[in-house]
Amino acid sequence: MERKTKVNAENGKQEIIITREFDLPVELLFKAYEDPQIVEQWMGTKVLKLENRQHGSYQFETSHEGKVVFRANGSIHEFVPNQKITRTFKMENTPFPVQLEYLEFEKLTDDTSKLTMQILFKSEGFKNQLLQMPFAQGINMAHNRLQEIVNKLKSTL
């Protein structure tokens, strides 16, 4: 399958830009962010609270074997259906300062849409730390193949 999600993390900048095009009308893409039950399914986290409005807030919680392993919260600054969400994001019980997230939803055609997520960090150092966190759940076949390549490379050097 074509690799559709792009991450741009330029050196010298304290931001990450994630872009993705979807085979979905923009209304359905936005719905996936708006409906807490749907958010739970694709984010793989429990949604404790999601107030989709200006000055609203949200809280996510992920458990593993009955223990809470991850909790995050934030406040919502802008909520414009099918267009944008501006919110803060804070991982609880971590030294990471709050991040600012700009989510822009764009209609491409009647059946396709694009999401642009701009994440701003307190410093470039925190950006790099976040990128280096172990995202174990996200590592799939393609990445394993790449790991295999790098391992071989390391052993031949």
Add this chain to the structure above:
Amino acid sequence: MNLRRDVFQAIADPTRRAILLLLATSQTMTAGAIASNFDTARPTVSKHLQILTECELLAQQQTGREIYYYINAKKMKEVDDFIEPFRQMWDDRFNKLETIMKKYKTKK
């Protein structure tokens, strides 16, 4: 900026990953030797080599009439260690989102 994006496109393709794996094992090879490992047409393999070279995952060295390809270890490590797991996490999430919403659409 565009260069970094190209790296992800480069490693997205299974043939290109296979080329990288091949070169990781054999160190250096000519385009012809690389192509002989694939059923794909020679020009297709050349195109893959060009893409891998443009995004600096591969480097070239001319020896006489032959051009040898080898892996740019620094670039490979950068891609592997740095952004890829993060990108993969979001890609998995968004793939899930897309699947869920496609079903949602047909249910309605």
